[in-house]
Amino acid sequence: MARDGTRLTGVPAEPRWRQPALAALRGASALALPLLILAAWQWAGGERGVLLGGALPTPLRVWEAWQAWAFGPVGMGLNAYSGTWLGAVLFSAGRVAQGFLLAVALAVPLGILIGWSRGAAALVDPTIQMLRPIPITAWLPFSIAIFGIRDFGAIFLIALGVFYPVVVNATQGAREVERNWIRAALMLGSGRMKILLHVVLPAALPAIFTGMRIGLGVGWTAVIVSEMVAVKSGLGYVLWDAYYVGRMDVVLADMATIGVLGLLTDRAILLLAGRLLRWRALAAHGGGR
Amino acid sequence: MIDFHGVTKRYGPVQALDGIDLRIEEAEFVALLGPSGCGKSTLLNLLAGFEAPSEGGIGFAGAAIGRPGPDRAVVFQDAALLPWLSVQDNVTFGPRMRGDAPAGYAARTAELLGLVGLQGFEDALPSQLSGGMRQRVGLARALVMQPRALLMDEPFGALDAQTRLAMQQLLLDVWQTLRTTVLFVTHDIDEAILLADRVCVMTARPGRILRDIPIDLPRPRSLALLTQPGFVAYKADIMQALHPGR
Numbered sequence: 001m002a003r004d005g006t007r008l009t010g011v012p013a014e015p016r017w018r019q020p021a022l023a024a025l026r027g028a029s030a031l032a033l034p035l036l037i038l039a040a041w042q043w044a045g046g047e048r049g050v051l052l053g054g055a056l057p058t059p060l061r062v063w064e065a066w067q068a069w070a071f072g073p074v075g076m077g078l079n080a081y082s083g084t085w086l087g088a089v090l091f092s093a094g095r096v097a098q099g100f101l102l103a104v105a106l107a108v109p110l111g112i113l114i115g116w117s118r119g120a121a122a123l124v125d126p127t128i129q130m131l132r133p134i135p136i137t138a139w140l141p142f143s144i145a146i147f148g149i150r151d152f153g154a155i156f157l158i159a160l161g162v163f164y165p166v167v168v169n170a171t172q173g174a175r176e177v178e179r180n181w182i183r184a185a186l187m188l189g190s191g192r193m194k195i196l197l198h199v200v201l202p203a204a205l206p207a208i209f210t211g212m213r214i215g216l217g218v219g220w221t222a223v224i225v226s227e228m229v230a231v232k233s234g235l236g237y238v239l240w241d242a243y244y245v246g247r248m249d250v251v252l253a254d255m256a257t258i259g260v261l262g263l264l265t266d267r268a269i270l271l272l273a274g275r276l277l278r279w280r281a282l283a284a285h286g287g288g289r
Numbered sequence: 290m291i292d293f294h295g296v297t298k299r300y301g302p303v304q305a306l307d308g309i310d311l312r313i314e315e316a317e318f319v320a321l322l323g324p325s326g327c328g329k330s331t332l333l334n335l336l337a338g339f340e341a342p343s344e345g346g347i348g349f350a351g352a353a354i355g356r357p358g359p360d361r362a363v364v365f366q367d368a369a370l371l372p373w374l375s376v377q378d379n380v381t382f383g384p385r386m387r388g389d390a391p392a393g394y395a396a397r398t399a400e401l402l403g404l405v406g407l408q409g410f411e412d413a414l415p416s417q418l419s420g421g422m423r424q425r426v427g428l429a430r431a432l433v434m435q436p437r438a439l440l441m442d443e444p445f446g447a448l449d450a451q452t453r454l455a456m457q458q459l460l461l462d463v464w465q466t467l468r469t470t471v472l473f474v475t476h477d478i479d480e481a482i483l484l485a486d487r488v489c490v491m492t493a494r495p496g497r498i499l500r501d502i503p504i505d506l507p508r509p510r511s512l513a514l515l516t517q518p519g520f521v522a523y524k525a526d527i528m529q530a531l532h533p534g535r
């Protein structure tokens with residue numbers, strides 16, 4: 001960690017001119033392997049454009065299927081999926097968003113409370129730790145029995161999946177707040193609630209973001225699983241449905257869509273974290289203590 | 290103003306303080322000097338209200354001390370600034386938490402930032418500052434509360450020798466203007482004599498007050514004092530008290 005020169009600016013020590021060139025090189029080397037695999041896969045499919053006796057369509061077939069799924073006219077002809085892509089994306093992403101927000105709204109205050117107060121920890125923590133080993137997939141029949149084949153069944157499952165990593169990380173973050181930060185706030189006359197809100201919460205924020213990133217991954221898993229079984233719309237529903245009618249090209253286009261959405265939402269969280277946790281990046285460069 | 294009577298502090302089997310009696314007058318600058326682990330921080334934490342004594346009591350401004358509060362502002366060894374807040378927001382943290390209107394503390398904040406030489410750094414984050422600058426923010430953050438007493442626990446202990454001297458001069462200047470009551474913990478003999486009106490020398494654990502030495506050197510003081518005969522005489526006396534027979 002270079003201490004000098006980075007002090008008041010937070011700019012890393014690497015010369016500026018090298019950064020774009022390096023980034024381009026890294027980008028190119030990251031893309032090399034996937035492109036090679038796609039090319040080999042396309043080539044192996046030959047004229048007919050399928051492998052393994054029709055089970056595996058080639059990348060170009062998948063691309064065409066996605067185009068029809070995304071941009072084709074709705075409700076026309078033989079292709080039941082035509083033009084329904086955006087709708088499916090919005091259904092799934094909407095459920096993930098609702099479940100995610102619900103979970104974060106509950107898990108952050110609860111986690112902070114558990115990390116802050118021994119009483120709250122003794123009261124709530126054992127219950128959470130007992131329920132946590134049950135995989136969210138195991139909750140599926142329970143969720144259907146209670147909420148039926150309705151939206152909230154999926155949202156419940158997603159929220160459950162997001163809840164655990166966020167609550168555990170928020171607890172950890174609140175436990176590890178520097179004692180002198182709290183003492184400083186105390187001697188400056190802050191009360192309990194102010195300290196929770198203005199010292200413990202910001203101090204725990206890095207840990208909370210770690211929890212939210214993990215939770216988001218679980219959330220996407222949960223939405224696909226529950227749409228395959230418990231709800232009749234969304235990317236998970238299309239995935240299973242397309243498999244049943246033998247449309248492996250749509251199955252693969254669906255998988256790719258889920259992957260891209262997972263990546264984009266993760267990036268969005270990282271971006272938000274970068275904004276809110278600028279002080280931490282600076283501390284890492286500038287030496288801090 | 291500050292009155293320790295028969296204060297003892299035990300941590301389980303460890304006795305940190307043993308029967309401390311100590312009075313500090315209004316506007317007095319008292320340095321607490323002693324070997325590492327003798328209970329200096331413990332004494333200061335009791336006065337701040339962060340911990341409670343095992344026996345005895347502490348009076349402050351005519352009443353028994355209660356919870357930590359801005360009448361006894363603390364400057365920590367590691368500054369303990371909130372790293373996500375700018376210099377300005379760290380300094381105004383106390384008034385803001387108390388719900389003061391910005392008009393009530395804006396002028397005072399600007400004045401204090403000037404006094405500690407931090408004008409122009411209002412928007413910097415603590416991690417962008419040097420150790421000495423962080424301590425100055427810590428000092429301004431304490432002073433903005435207009436405390437009746439300032440409790441400082443080895444505030445310059447982690448700084449390099451050069452910065453340390455500069456900070457000692459700064460503190461002399463600030464004290465000359467504000468005249469707050471100060472309890473200053475250190476294990477640096479020079480620092481204690483240079484800054485204080487009285488140096489209280491403590492024994493090794495369990496801590497007791499061994500000597501209470503008034504420092505009769507003229508104010509306003511500056512670093513030039515460090516080499517003068519009067520200063521050196523005090524130093525010899527205190528070294529004798531800390532390491533008898535050497």
Ligand SMILES: Nc1ncnc2c1ncn2[C@@H]1O[C@H](COP(=O)(O)OP(=O)(O)OP(=O)(O)O)[C@@H](O)[C@H]1O
Binds near residue numbers: 300303304326327494
């Ligand atoms: N919370 C605690 N629990 C147990 N023992 C403690 C605690 N705080 C302090 N002690 C012990 O009490 C004694 C006095 O500690 P204190 O920190 O007051 O010493 P100090 O004079 O400030 O030392 P230093 O110069 O190293 O800062 C030490 O032996 C220390 O280990």
Ligand SMILES: [Mg+2]
Binds near residue numbers: 329330
């Ligand atoms: Mg100490």
